[in-house]
Every structure is written in C-alpha cells, then in structure tokens.
Amino acid sequence: MGGSRRAVYVLAGIWVIIWILLPSWAGAQDSENISAQTRGCLGCHQTVTPGIVSDWKNSRMAKITPAAASEKPARQRRVSFDSVPENLGGTVVGCAECHNLHPDTHDDTFSHGGTDVHTVVTPEDCATCHPVERQQFSQNLMAExxxxxxxxxxxxxxxxxxxxPMKFTGTKLTQKAPDAETNADACLFCHGTKLKVEKIEERDTAMGPMEMPxxxxxxxxxxxxxxxxxxxxxxxxxxTRHRFSIKTARKPDTCSQCHKGPDVPAYKVYKVSKHGNIYSAMKDSEEWDFxxxxWTVGxxxxxxxxxxxxxxxLDSPGGRVLAERTHxxxxxLGWRIFGLPYAHAHPESADTSIIRNKNGLPLPTALDGTPAEKFLISEKTRVERTRTMQQVCLGCHSSSWVSGHFRRMEHTIDSTNAQTRTATEILQKAWDAGLESGPAAGGRPFDETLERMWVESWLFYANSTRFASAMGGADYGVFENGRWHLTRNTREMMELLELRQKTENR
Ligand code: HEC
Ligand code: HEC
Ligand code: HEC
Ligand code: HEC
Ligand code: HEC
Ligand code: HEC
Ligand code: HEC
Ligand code: HEC
Incomplete structure (x- = not known):
C-alpha cells in the first residue's frame, strides 16, 4: 500500500516536470491540434519509447484531423466514417485517440498517466474512423x-x-499436441493467437513501478x-505501428512475412515474375508513387x-475506375487455389470451420475431390469475381492476354487436382490395407509416413504449381517445388506402398 502510494507521488513529480518541459518540444508541432491527453502521453513516451513517438510523428495520422480528412474528394479520402466521430474531429489522431478508445469493452484497460489506457488497439478501435475497412476485413478469411x-x-x-514434440519409447514413436508457447511461435504466429489478460501486475519501468496488464x-x-x-x-x-503507412501495405515485402511458402508461395512466385521484376527495378525510382x-495505373x-x-x-489517368478498394x-478471388486437399470454388463464409464435406469431415472437398458445394460460392459468383480481378489486368493488358492467362490457370487447377486424386488413391489403398490408419479407422490423416508424403503432394507441390500459374514464376510450377516434385513424390508413394505390402504381407 505504502509502496504503491510512494510510486504515485514519484510519478506525479515526473509528470509535473514533463508538463514544464513539454511546450519546448511540442512547439515544434502544430500543438493546437494535439489533444491534452495525447500531450500527456508524449511527455513521458518521448523518453520511454522514443522510437514509437517519432514513428507516429511521421505518420499521416499525426498531421491531419479527422474533420479535415473527411473533406477530401471521395476517391482521395482515407477515412470512411459518415459523420465525424464525437470529440475526435478537431485534433490529430494521437496516442490517446487510439489507446483510450472504448475502455469499457477492453479487458486490457489499465489506469495509466491519469487515463484509462489499453495496450492492444483492435479493428474495433480503428473502426471509429475506418468502419468500411473494418467491416470488409471481417469477411476476409484472414479475420477468421x-x-x-x-x-x-x-x-x-x-x-x-x-x-x-516427439518421444521415442524404446519401441515406438509417440507425439503429443504442442503447448501454447510453441503454437504462438509456429502456426499462430501468422494465424493469430488468443490474447488473454491474466492479471494486472506491477512492473518495474524506467519511471518506477507501474501497474500494467x-x-x-x-x-x-x-x-x-x-x-x-x-x-x-x-x-x-x-x-505496421506507428506509421500506419499505405506505402508499407502496398509493398510485397509486407505480405511476404506470411505468404512465402512452400505451402503458400505467393511471394516467391511474385518475386520472380515479370511483375515482380519490374517492381524491383522501379520501386526506388522517382517515377513510382506508393x-x-x-493509385493510378500508368x-x-x-x-x-x-x-x-x-x-x-485503382484508377486510370483519365479517371476511369478500374477497381474499388477492398479489404x-x-x-x-473466384477460386481457392490453396488446396484442402483439392483446389475449389471460394468458400461462401470466411469462417471455414463450419464446412462439412459429403463424408461429414470439416474440409471443403471430399477425399475423392467432390466439392462441399453447399458451403462454396456459386458458379455465377465465381465468374463475377474472376471478372472483377480481370478488370485490374485490363488496365495494362488486352483481353486476349488476360483470358488466355485465366484459361491456362483453370487448366492447371484441373490437372493438379487430378494429380492429387492419384496420390489420394494410393493413400486410400494403404488405409484399406491397414498399413496406416486414416479417418475411417479413427486415426489422424497427417502423421504417418505415406500420409505425410500425401500432404506434401497437395500442400506443397500442387499448391506451388497453381500459385505459379496464377501469379507468374514458372520455375515454382516445374522444378522448384512444382510438377517435377509432384510426379516424383507420387512415384515414391507408390513404391513405398508396394514395398510395405510385400514386407508387411497385406
Ligand atoms: C508518467 C509517464 C507516462 C505517461 C503520462 C504515459 N505513459 Fe505510457 N508508459 C509509461 C511507461 C514508463 C511505460 C512502460 C514501458 C515499459 O514497460 O518498459 C508505459 C507503457 C505504455 C504502454 C504499454 C503497456 C504494456 O502493456 O506493455 C502503452 C500502450 C502506453 N504506455 C500508452 C500510453 C498512452 C496512450 C498514454 C497517454 C494517454 C500514456 N501511455 C501516458 C509512461 C507513461
Ligand atoms: C492509429 C492508432 C494508434 C495511435 C495513434 C497510437 N497507437 Fe500505439 N499501438 C497501436 C497499435 C495498432 C499497436 C500494436 C498493437 C496491436 O497489434 O494491437 C500499438 C502498440 C503500442 C505499444 C506497445 C507496442 C510495443 O512495441 O511495445 C505502445 C507502448 C504504444 N502503442 C504507445 C503509443 C504511443 C506512445 C502513441 C503516441 C505517440 C501511440 N501508441 C499512438 C495503435 C496506435
Ligand atoms: C480518430 C480517428 C482515427 C482512428 C481511431 C484511426 N485512424 Fe487511421 N486515419 C485517420 C486519419 C484522419 C487519417 C489521415 C487521412 C488523410 O491523410 O487524409 C488516417 C489514415 C490512415 C491510413 C492511411 C495512411 C497513409 O499513409 O495513407 C491507414 C492505413 C490507417 N489510417 C489505418 C488505421 C488503423 C490500422 C487504425 C487502428 C489501429 C486507425 N487507422 C485508427 C483517422 C483515424
Ligand atoms: C492483409 C493486409 C491488410 C490488413 C490486415 C489491413 N489492411 Fe488496410 N490496406 C491494405 C492495403 C494493401 C492497402 C492499400 C489499398 C490501396 O492501395 O488502395 C490498405 C489501405 C488501407 C486504408 C486506406 C489508406 C489510404 O491511404 O487511403 C485504410 C484506412 C486501411 N487500410 C485501414 C485498415 C484497417 C482499419 C484494418 C483492420 C481492420 C486494415 N486496414 C487491415 C492491407 C491491409
Ligand atoms: C508464415 C505464416 C504461416 C504459418 C506459420 C502458418 N500458416 Fe497456415 N496459412 C498461412 C497463409 C498465408 C494461408 C492462406 C493461404 C492461401 O489462401 O493462399 C494459410 C492457410 C492455412 C489453412 C487454410 C485454412 C482455411 O480453412 O482457410 C490451414 C489449414 C493452415 N494454414 C494450416 C496451418 C498449420 C497447421 C500451421 C502450423 C503447422 C500453419 N498453417 C502455419 C500462413 C501461415
Ligand atoms: C501476419 C500474417 C499475414 C500477413 C502479413 C498477410 N497475410 Fe494474407 N493471409 C494470412 C493467413 C493466415 C491467411 C489465411 C487465413 C485462412 O485461410 O484462414 C491469409 C489469406 C489471404 C488471402 C485470402 C483471403 C480470402 O478471404 O480469400 C489473401 C488474398 C491474402 N491473404 C493476401 C494478402 C496480402 C495481399 C497481404 C499483404 C498486403 C497479406 N495477405 C498479408 C496471413 C497474412
Ligand atoms: C497480377 C496480379 C497479381 C499479383 C501481382 C499477385 N496476385 Fe495473388 N492472385 C492473383 C490471381 C489471378 C489469383 C487467383 C485468383 C483466383 O483464385 O480466382 C491469386 C491468388 C492469390 C491468393 C489466393 C490463394 C487461395 O487460397 O486461393 C493469395 C493468398 C494471393 N494471391 C496472395 C498474393 C500475394 C501475397 C502477392 C504478392 C506477393 C500476390 N498475390 C500478387 C493475382 C495476383
Ligand atoms: C499496372 C499494370 C499491370 C497490371 C495491372 C497487370 N499487369 Fe501483367 N504485366 C504488366 C507488364 C508491364 C508486363 C511485362 C510485359 C513485358 O515483359 O513485355 C506484364 C506481364 C504479364 C505477363 C507475362 C509474364 C511472362 O513472363 O511472360 C502475364 C501472363 C501477365 N502480365 C498477366 C497479368 C494478369 C493476369 C493480370 C491481372 C490479374 C495482370 N497481368 C495485371 C503490367 C501489368
């Protein structure tokens, strides 16, 4: 009790000193437009986390108020609210305008610098000024x-x-589910973790003890x-915080963090495609404006x-609309070229955990390739979505170039799906013979040797081939994780099946 009261006095002392020193720093800014609360944050954080403060100072949000931003012509607007949010219109978007929003709905809210601050700024917070982006993103597979x-x-x-983790018991290999820290470092690094406030703890900081989540x-x-x-x-x-720059979002490096492969090699194929080559050559030139x-094509x-x-x-220089922005x-996307295990029409709902195939398994296709149609978009919607994508291409290409490209891509979807069917038939044979145990026998379909080879055939090689076909980078469709590996792997599956049938006498 006494300790934490002393900490409060120490903090209050630092606070007063900062208020005295603050005007000399804030004078460099358009201080009238910074809210009093944010000035409080800046006072300490200029010293505590100078990287964050300078990143923010260089961002657009530090330079223009929501009210002024909303007056721009429709296609140049970067805010999407209908009416300026109450109390937030007249000051720039500072620390407090994000970290102090909706304190009642945040489990991570803590009392800090005299205000209710939360650490995690969520899509719901951003939606105060960007409701359209938040609404659209919620229907993106990524949000789920x-x-x-x-x-x-x-x-x-x-x-x-x-x-x-695997253990050798002397005769057998056993495997347990990974723990939460491993998941956070592996699959959930990209897919996202579940954040949970465990407790409010006292932390030793550069400014003395403070209570934080x-x-x-x-x-x-x-x-x-x-x-x-x-x-x-x-x-x-x-x-990325705290510049939130559209430049970052428009560059492929940002996506590369998660879309690299070998299961999802969008970045790799893009990097070696003609489009990627031109980007590499031109990105630092004066001519390109990110x-x-x-964003005007041409x-x-x-x-x-x-x-x-x-x-x-995307617009054309004449002002023709090529594409509306979409989160x-x-x-x-008409197709889901990421096979599970086959490529298929895109799922109707971003929540794919609700999908059941004809065998009742939570997969968008059955093991024989039949799509779970009830959960996927209709043929009409698929064609419409492909047209929307093609409008983008037509800003720089003629229609025969574009239709030829998509015809070839759809052919690749068919031929790689057929290859997945072949691999699945080999695996099915092993399951039927009791050599490995699949879902019908209550086993996990991904852990034994033939099963893992099967996973690689669709997850790595068929996917890589399709990604190369959709976005360029032919090598990834042939020798680098492409068709060569798909056929080699199928042959090796067959050989292993024959060998085990012989030696295990089934
Ligand atoms: C009295 C000085 C002071 C003031 C005023 C202050 N902060 Fe802090 N803040 C700190 C210190 C010190 C830390 C701890 C940094 C660390 O953990 O090393 C911190 C940490 C944080 C954290 C991270 C919490 C976590 O869970 O790690 C956030 C977010 C934050 N402050 C936002 C704000 C905002 C927004 C304001 C203004 C409304 C503000 N701060 C005002 C000193 C201050
Ligand atoms: C546009 C909204 C926005 C503004 C303005 C903003 N933040 Fe943040 N802040 C975020 C987001 C988003 C994160 C990343 C956390 C996350 O992923 O949710 C974050 C994270 C943080 C963290 C923890 C991250 C870390 O690396 O430890 C601190 C501390 C912080 N902000 C302080 C500040 C300070 C100080 C200011 C003012 C200079 C500020 N923020 C302005 C949205 C904002
Ligand atoms: C209180 C209103 C408000 C909140 C909350 C807010 N923004 Fe903004 N945002 C703005 C304003 C104002 C601009 C600048 C508009 C302009 O320059 O015309 C902007 C611009 C942007 C830009 C464009 C930057 C650029 O370089 O073009 C991005 C991206 C962005 N915000 C993302 C976010 C994210 C992510 C969050 C939540 C973490 C968030 N914003 C929270 C008001 C807000
Ligand atoms: C998967 C990556 C990704 C995620 C996640 C994402 N965005 Fe974006 N965002 C982009 C890209 C790319 C652009 C550039 C669009 C353009 O060029 O028109 C963009 C543009 C924006 C803009 C327009 C900026 C401007 O200058 O006109 C705003 C505002 C914005 N995003 C807000 C958000 C908000 C809010 C969220 C969270 C709900 C979010 N974004 C999540 C990729 C993303
Ligand atoms: C480096 C980032 C990253 C990591 C790590 C990662 N994934 Fe993914 N995952 C992705 C991306 C990107 C997609 C979307 C692929 C696409 O649509 O092209 C995806 C999609 C998926 C899907 C499809 C989900 C659906 O129904 O829409 C599954 C299943 C999946 N990943 C499983 C896993 C598993 C299991 C792990 C851990 C062993 C994992 N991922 C680790 C990036 C990652
Ligand atoms: C932090 C990791 C991460 C980053 C960064 C990221 N993605 Fe994703 N993306 C994913 C994951 C994971 C999925 C798959 C989610 C699922 O299937 O459940 C995905 C799915 C997608 C999808 C399919 C969406 C749908 O609804 O069909 C597209 C398209 C996509 N990402 C494009 C991009 C682009 C473009 C960028 C860069 C501007 C980007 N992503 C940045 C992780 C990421
Ligand atoms: C020239 C345009 C173009 C560029 C550039 C491009 N893509 Fe694609 N992308 C496509 C097309 C076309 C498809 C397939 C459309 C379909 O499935 O209907 C696709 C499909 C995807 C998918 C969906 C995979 C799935 O699960 O179905 C993801 C994710 C993706 N791209 C991410 C990226 C990333 C990340 C980059 C940059 C590194 C990128 N794309 C660059 C045109 C492009
Ligand atoms: C902003 C302009 C632009 C857009 C949009 C665009 N491309 Fe391109 N594309 C180019 C340029 C420039 C080249 C290089 C042509 C050359 O090498 O002569 C190219 C090359 C190609 C190539 C040739 C690849 C090779 O190496 O032979 C294909 C195929 C292609 N684009 C398909 C598409 C498709 C499909 C879309 C839409 C999904 C698209 N492009 C969107 C500008 C664009």
Whole structure:
C-alpha cells in the first residue's frame, strides 16, 4: 500500500516536470491540434519509447484531423466514417485517440498517466474512423484465421503432426499436441493467437513501478488474432505501428512475412515474375508513387504489386475506375487455389470451420475431390469475381492476354487436382490395407509416413504449381517445388506402398 502510494507521488513529480518541459518540444508541432491527453502521453513516451513517438510523428495520422480528412474528394479520402466521430474531429489522431478508445469493452484497460489506457488497439478501435475497412476485413478469411485452424479437428491434427514434440519409447514413436508457447511461435504466429489478460501486475519501468496488464499470447500481430475486446484480427499485420503507412501495405515485402511458402508461395512466385521484376527495378525510382490515393495505373506505377491485384483502389489517368478498394480480398478471388486437399470454388463464409464435406469431415472437398458445394460460392459468383480481378489486368493488358492467362490457370487447377486424386488413391489403398490408419479407422490423416508424403503432394507441390500459374514464376510450377516434385513424390508413394505390402504381407 505504502509502496504503491510512494510510486504515485514519484510519478506525479515526473509528470509535473514533463508538463514544464513539454511546450519546448511540442512547439515544434502544430500543438493546437494535439489533444491534452495525447500531450500527456508524449511527455513521458518521448523518453520511454522514443522510437514509437517519432514513428507516429511521421505518420499521416499525426498531421491531419479527422474533420479535415473527411473533406477530401471521395476517391482521395482515407477515412470512411459518415459523420465525424464525437470529440475526435478537431485534433490529430494521437496516442490517446487510439489507446483510450472504448475502455469499457477492453479487458486490457489499465489506469495509466491519469487515463484509462489499453495496450492492444483492435479493428474495433480503428473502426471509429475506418468502419468500411473494418467491416470488409471481417469477411476476409484472414479475420477468421485463428478459428479456421483451432476450431477444426482435422487441422488441429495437422498442427500436432507439424509441431508436436516427439518421444521415442524404446519401441515406438509417440507425439503429443504442442503447448501454447510453441503454437504462438509456429502456426499462430501468422494465424493469430488468443490474447488473454491474466492479471494486472506491477512492473518495474524506467519511471518506477507501474501497474500494467500481463497478457498471454502477447506479443502477436497475426491476421486472425482474438483480441481482449472480443474482436478478431490485427490491422497492424499490414499497417505496421506507428506509421500506419499505405506505402508499407502496398509493398510485397509486407505480405511476404506470411505468404512465402512452400505451402503458400505467393511471394516467391511474385518475386520472380515479370511483375515482380519490374517492381524491383522501379520501386526506388522517382517515377513510382506508393502514397497516392487513388493509385493510378500508368501514372503512379506500371506493374502491379500484391496490393494492386488484391486490394487497391485503382484508377486510370483519365479517371476511369478500374477497381474499388477492398479489404474483403475474396471479392477478387473466384477460386481457392490453396488446396484442402483439392483446389475449389471460394468458400461462401470466411469462417471455414463450419464446412462439412459429403463424408461429414470439416474440409471443403471430399477425399475423392467432390466439392462441399453447399458451403462454396456459386458458379455465377465465381465468374463475377474472376471478372472483377480481370478488370485490374485490363488496365495494362488486352483481353486476349488476360483470358488466355485465366484459361491456362483453370487448366492447371484441373490437372493438379487430378494429380492429387492419384496420390489420394494410393493413400486410400494403404488405409484399406491397414498399413496406416486414416479417418475411417479413427486415426489422424497427417502423421504417418505415406500420409505425410500425401500432404506434401497437395500442400506443397500442387499448391506451388497453381500459385505459379496464377501469379507468374514458372520455375515454382516445374522444378522448384512444382510438377517435377509432384510426379516424383507420387512415384515414391507408390513404391513405398508396394514395398510395405510385400514386407508387411497385406
Ligand atoms: C508518467 C509517464 C507516462 C505517461 C503520462 C504515459 N505513459 Fe505510457 N508508459 C509509461 C511507461 C514508463 C511505460 C512502460 C514501458 C515499459 O514497460 O518498459 C508505459 C507503457 C505504455 C504502454 C504499454 C503497456 C504494456 O502493456 O506493455 C502503452 C500502450 C502506453 N504506455 C500508452 C500510453 C498512452 C496512450 C498514454 C497517454 C494517454 C500514456 N501511455 C501516458 C509512461 C507513461
Ligand atoms: C492509429 C492508432 C494508434 C495511435 C495513434 C497510437 N497507437 Fe500505439 N499501438 C497501436 C497499435 C495498432 C499497436 C500494436 C498493437 C496491436 O497489434 O494491437 C500499438 C502498440 C503500442 C505499444 C506497445 C507496442 C510495443 O512495441 O511495445 C505502445 C507502448 C504504444 N502503442 C504507445 C503509443 C504511443 C506512445 C502513441 C503516441 C505517440 C501511440 N501508441 C499512438 C495503435 C496506435
Ligand atoms: C480518430 C480517428 C482515427 C482512428 C481511431 C484511426 N485512424 Fe487511421 N486515419 C485517420 C486519419 C484522419 C487519417 C489521415 C487521412 C488523410 O491523410 O487524409 C488516417 C489514415 C490512415 C491510413 C492511411 C495512411 C497513409 O499513409 O495513407 C491507414 C492505413 C490507417 N489510417 C489505418 C488505421 C488503423 C490500422 C487504425 C487502428 C489501429 C486507425 N487507422 C485508427 C483517422 C483515424
Ligand atoms: C508464415 C505464416 C504461416 C504459418 C506459420 C502458418 N500458416 Fe497456415 N496459412 C498461412 C497463409 C498465408 C494461408 C492462406 C493461404 C492461401 O489462401 O493462399 C494459410 C492457410 C492455412 C489453412 C487454410 C485454412 C482455411 O480453412 O482457410 C490451414 C489449414 C493452415 N494454414 C494450416 C496451418 C498449420 C497447421 C500451421 C502450423 C503447422 C500453419 N498453417 C502455419 C500462413 C501461415
Ligand atoms: C501476419 C500474417 C499475414 C500477413 C502479413 C498477410 N497475410 Fe494474407 N493471409 C494470412 C493467413 C493466415 C491467411 C489465411 C487465413 C485462412 O485461410 O484462414 C491469409 C489469406 C489471404 C488471402 C485470402 C483471403 C480470402 O478471404 O480469400 C489473401 C488474398 C491474402 N491473404 C493476401 C494478402 C496480402 C495481399 C497481404 C499483404 C498486403 C497479406 N495477405 C498479408 C496471413 C497474412
Ligand atoms: C492483409 C493486409 C491488410 C490488413 C490486415 C489491413 N489492411 Fe488496410 N490496406 C491494405 C492495403 C494493401 C492497402 C492499400 C489499398 C490501396 O492501395 O488502395 C490498405 C489501405 C488501407 C486504408 C486506406 C489508406 C489510404 O491511404 O487511403 C485504410 C484506412 C486501411 N487500410 C485501414 C485498415 C484497417 C482499419 C484494418 C483492420 C481492420 C486494415 N486496414 C487491415 C492491407 C491491409
Ligand atoms: C497480377 C496480379 C497479381 C499479383 C501481382 C499477385 N496476385 Fe495473388 N492472385 C492473383 C490471381 C489471378 C489469383 C487467383 C485468383 C483466383 O483464385 O480466382 C491469386 C491468388 C492469390 C491468393 C489466393 C490463394 C487461395 O487460397 O486461393 C493469395 C493468398 C494471393 N494471391 C496472395 C498474393 C500475394 C501475397 C502477392 C504478392 C506477393 C500476390 N498475390 C500478387 C493475382 C495476383
Ligand atoms: C499496372 C499494370 C499491370 C497490371 C495491372 C497487370 N499487369 Fe501483367 N504485366 C504488366 C507488364 C508491364 C508486363 C511485362 C510485359 C513485358 O515483359 O513485355 C506484364 C506481364 C504479364 C505477363 C507475362 C509474364 C511472362 O513472363 O511472360 C502475364 C501472363 C501477365 N502480365 C498477366 C497479368 C494478369 C493476369 C493480370 C491481372 C490479374 C495482370 N497481368 C495485371 C503490367 C501489368
């Protein structure tokens, strides 16, 4: 009791000194537009976390008020609220304007510097000024990435097969499910952890003891993170704190953190594609502008990045609209080329844990390739979405180039699916003969040797081949994790099956 009261006096003392020193620093800014609360934060954090303060000072949000931002012409607006949020219109978006929002809904709220602060700034907080982006993102597979993995019994088995600790018992190999720290360092690093406030603890800081939350699953910026206010996702997965710059989001490096492969090699194929080559050559030139809104094809850039094809608001120099911005990125995706285990039409709902195939398994396709149609978009929607994507291409290509590209991609979807069917038939034979134990026998389908070879055939090689076909980078469709490996692996599965049938006499 006495100790914490003394800490309060010490803090109050520091606080007064900061208020005296503050004007000399704040004078460099347009101080009238910074709220009193944020000035309080800056006073301490200029010393405690100078990196955060300077990053924020260089961001757009430190320079313009929501009210002024909302007056820009429609296609140049970077805020999407209908009416300026109460009490927030007249000051720039500072520390307090994000970290003090909705204190009642946040389990991580703590009393700090005389205000109610929370550590984790969630999509729900950003929605105060960016409601459209938040709403769209909630319908993106990414927002559901935690539950899509953790609420699906089959994928949980995949987690264990990949990261569970193994023990040799003298005769047998056993494997347990990985613990929470391992998951946070592995699958959930990208998919997102579940954040839980364990307790409010006293922490020793540079400014003496302070009470702050201890949050399990933290730090994490996975796309489907479960937040302490119950919301899903982290906008900071692509909009890194505290600059929140559109430049970062538009560059492929940002996506590369999670989309690299070998299961999801979008970045790798892009990097070696013609589009990626032009990006590499031009990104630092004066001619390309990564900040302009809208992003004008033929003026701001001449080859697409991930963002241009999947997210961006794109115009032509004449003002023709090529694409509306979307954070529900499946607006432009007809297919799910990421096979589970077959490529299929895109799922209807971002929550894929609700899907059941014809055998009752939580997968979008059955093991014989039949899609779980009830849970996938219709043929009509699939064609519409492909057209939306093609509008982007048509800003730089003619229609025959574009239709030829998609015809070839769909052919690759068919041929790689057929290859997955062949591998599955070999595995099915092993299951039928009791050599390995599949779902029908109550076993996990991903942990034994033939099963793991089967997983590699669709998860690595068929996927890689399709990603190369969709986004360029032919080597990843052939010798680098592509068709060569797909056929080699199938042959080796067959040989192992024959060998084991002989030696195990089944
Ligand atoms: C009296 C000085 C002081 C003031 C005023 C202050 N902070 Fe802090 N803040 C600190 C210190 C010290 C830390 C601890 C840093 C550490 O853990 O090393 C901290 C930590 C934080 C954290 C991280 C908490 C965590 O869980 O790790 C956040 C977020 C934060 N402050 C935001 C704010 C905001 C927003 C304001 C203004 C509303 C503010 N601070 C005002 C001194 C202050
Ligand atoms: C636009 C909203 C926004 C503004 C403005 C903002 N923050 Fe943050 N802050 C975030 C987000 C988002 C995170 C990342 C945490 C997460 O993933 O949710 C974060 C994280 C933090 C953390 C913990 C991260 C770490 O590396 O330890 C601290 C401390 C912090 N902010 C302090 C500040 C301070 C000080 C200011 C003012 C200079 C500020 N923030 C302004 C949104 C904001
Ligand atoms: C109180 C209102 C408010 C909140 C809360 C807020 N923003 Fe902003 N945001 C703005 C304003 C104002 C701008 C600048 C608009 C302009 O320059 O025209 C902006 C700009 C942006 C930009 C564009 C930056 C650029 O370089 O073009 C991004 C990205 C962004 N915000 C993301 C976020 C994220 C993520 C959060 C939550 C962590 C958030 N914002 C919270 C008001 C807000
Ligand atoms: C480096 C980041 C990263 C890590 C680590 C990661 N994933 Fe993923 N995961 C992704 C990406 C990206 C996608 C989306 C692929 C696509 O649609 O092209 C994805 C999608 C999935 C899906 C599809 C879910 C659905 O229904 O939509 C499953 C299943 C999956 N991952 C399993 C796992 C497992 C199991 C682990 C851990 C062994 C794991 N992932 C680790 C990035 C990652
Ligand atoms: C922190 C990791 C992470 C980052 C960064 C990231 N993604 Fe993802 N992305 C994922 C995961 C995980 C999934 C799959 C979620 C699932 O299937 O449940 C995914 C799915 C997707 C999807 C499929 C969405 C849908 O609804 O069909 C697209 C498209 C995508 N990402 C594009 C991008 C782009 C473009 C960037 C960069 C601007 C990016 N991602 C950055 C992790 C990430
Ligand atoms: C997977 C990556 C990714 C995630 C996660 C993401 N964004 Fe974005 N965001 C982008 C990309 C890429 C752009 C650039 C779009 C463009 O060029 O028009 C963008 C643009 C924006 C802009 C417009 C900026 C401007 O200058 O006009 C805002 C505002 C924004 N995002 C807010 C959010 C919010 C709020 C969230 C969380 C709910 C979020 N974003 C999550 C990738 C992402
Ligand atoms: C030239 C445009 C273009 C560029 C650039 C591009 N993509 Fe794609 N992307 C596509 C097309 C086309 C598809 C397949 C569309 C479909 O499935 O209907 C696709 C599919 C995807 C998918 C969906 C996979 C699935 O599960 O179905 C993800 C994720 C993705 N791209 C991420 C990225 C990332 C990350 C980058 C940058 C490193 C990138 N893309 C660059 C056009 C592009
Ligand atoms: C902003 C302009 C732009 C957009 C948008 C764009 N491309 Fe391209 N694309 C180019 C340029 C420039 C080249 C290089 C042409 C050359 O090498 O002569 C290219 C090359 C290609 C190539 C040739 C690859 C090779 O190595 O032979 C294909 C295929 C292609 N694009 C398909 C697409 C598809 C499909 C889309 C839409 C999903 C698309 N592009 C969107 C500008 C663009």
């Amino acid at each position: 990435a935690y539950g899509n993995l953790m609420d699906n019994s089959l994928y949980e088995a995949l987690i264990t097969a990949a990261s569970g 201890e949050i399990s699953g933290w730090p994490n910026q996975g796309v489907g993170r479960i937040n302490p206010d119950g919301s899903k996702g982290s906008c900071a997965a692509c909009h 900040s302009a809104v809208p 003026r701001d850039m001449e080859a697409p990045t991930c963002a241009a094809c999947h997210v961006s608001l 529900r990125m499946n607006d432009r």
